[in-house]
Amino acid sequence: MPTSPIPQRPEWLALGGLLALAAAMGIGRFVYTPILPFMADSVPLGTGEAGLIASANFAGYLAGALAASIPALSGNPRVWFLAALLASAVTTAAMGASGSFGAFLALRFAGGLASAFVLVFASTLVLDRLRQAGRPDLFALHFAGVGAGIALSALMISAMARSEAEWQTLWFVSGAATLGFCGLAAILTAGGPSGPTPSGAVSSAPSRPLRTRFDAALVRLIIAYGLFGFGYVITATFVSAMARTNPSLQSAEPYVWLIVGLSAAPSIWVWNRVATRAGRKAALVAACLAEAAGVALTAIGSTPAVFSFGAGLVGGTFMGITALGLVEARARVETRGGNTRQILALMTASFGLGQMAGPTAAGIMHSVAGSFAAPSLAAAAALLIAAILFSR
Known part of the structure; x- marks a missing residue:
């Protein structure tokens, strides 16, 4: 007898997705930001080395997104994302048992790969089942996990x-x-099918070949998503280090990452409301412009208040853009009859490529200019270009 793919309480499923993203993304992927200043002082790590470690994590994220897009990948999405969550926990804890630069690179690469699998497979499972349950309003609860995890990691590290x-x-x-x-x-x-779908595909919906026509509009969307990845990640990686290394901003260090997380947690609900009233395209443009302003403020802000406000703008927009971009790509593919898991993975791969380049570029520019102002302003410019592409 077939089992229903819809759990008894969709709210539980969305909460499970929230916890999965909080663990793999908010903690497993982003906890490096508040820990970095302590590692830089004690290991020690230079800015270039710190940037390479961050880029290794994002390279793993890119590799994971590409692997998740393989059509022949079989199994159940819940099994995949739970296994990836376990790998995220192991690689995160192992960072504390490591002391060499090479080990840091390998572990953060593996952790990034795990976080991409969690995002793609958890989102595939949760979004499909919530849509079938008639509860797309719970999408925001699922994606709020990243901000919740960031806020929790900030509180943990600060304490x-x-x-x-x-x-x-x-x-x-x-x-x-x-x-x-x-x-x-x-x-x-738990609930719904516990084994693979009849086709053996990892998606909880019947597998379909990727038949999407990659027209100019979809290509622009994918490129804009990659530019967004580059644009947010420099601030997201180095914001705590920026505060610690600038005497006029040091008082902001204990709480700036918490501000990012607290701003991110409700941001998807906020931007979903904007998208409902103005349309997803307009919401994406507005969020990119607001994030560009936030990134620029962290670069030029000379007081803790301005710096913190800029960090809050980044926190209040980056998950909104992440979610709206994925939902927009999914909607376009569903209209054309393509494979939704693969377009989610391709968008994630573009995003991963952009964010992989960001920390390395920031490390190089910092070594030349002696501050994070130049890489941050370059990131803000990338976000402005992304806004233009999203608008077309």
Whole structure:
């Protein structure tokens, strides 16, 4: 007898997706930002090395997104994202047991690969089932996991820093938190089919070949998404280090990452409301412009208040753009009859390529200019170009 793909309570499924993204993205992927200043002082790490470690994570994210797009990949999406969550917890904790630059690169690459699998497969599972349940309004709860995880990681790191915990302990506790969220996500996403679909495809919906026509509009969307990845990631990677290394901004360091997370958590709901009233295209343009302003303010802001406001703008927009971009791509592919999992993976790959380039470019420009102003302004310019492409 076939089982229903819809769990009894869609809210539980969305909450499970929230916890999965909080663990793999908010903690597993982004906790490096608040831990970086402590590693830079103690390991030690130069700005160039720190940028390469961040880029290794984003290279893994790109590789994971490309792997997730393979049509022949078989299995159940819930099994894939739970296995990837476990890998995220292990690689996060292992950072505290490592001491070499090479190990940091390898572990962050593996962690990035795991986070991409979680995003693609958890989103495939959750969005498909919520749509079937008639609850697309819960999409925002699922994607709010990234901001919630960032806020939680900021609180964890800040609390442990006040107790003078070593940087290794920060990674151990972050890995343990990810593992706990993995267990909760496994419980909350139970229900629906437990094995592969009849076609053997990993999507919870029947597998279809990718028949999307990559016309100019879709290509522009994919390119804009990659530019957005480059535009947000420099601030998202180095914002805590920016505050610590600038004497006039040091008072903002303990709470600036928390501001990013708290701004990100409700941002998808906010931008969904904007998209409902003005359309997704207009919402994407407005969010990119607001984020460009935020990135620029973190570059030129000379007071904690201005710097923090800029960080809040970045936090309040980057997940909104992430979600709206994926939903827009999904809608276009559904109209054309393509494979939704593959377009989600291709968008994620473009995003991953942009964010992989960002930290390395920032490290190079910082070594030349001696500050993060130049890379941040370059990132703001990339966001302006993305806004133009989204508008067309």
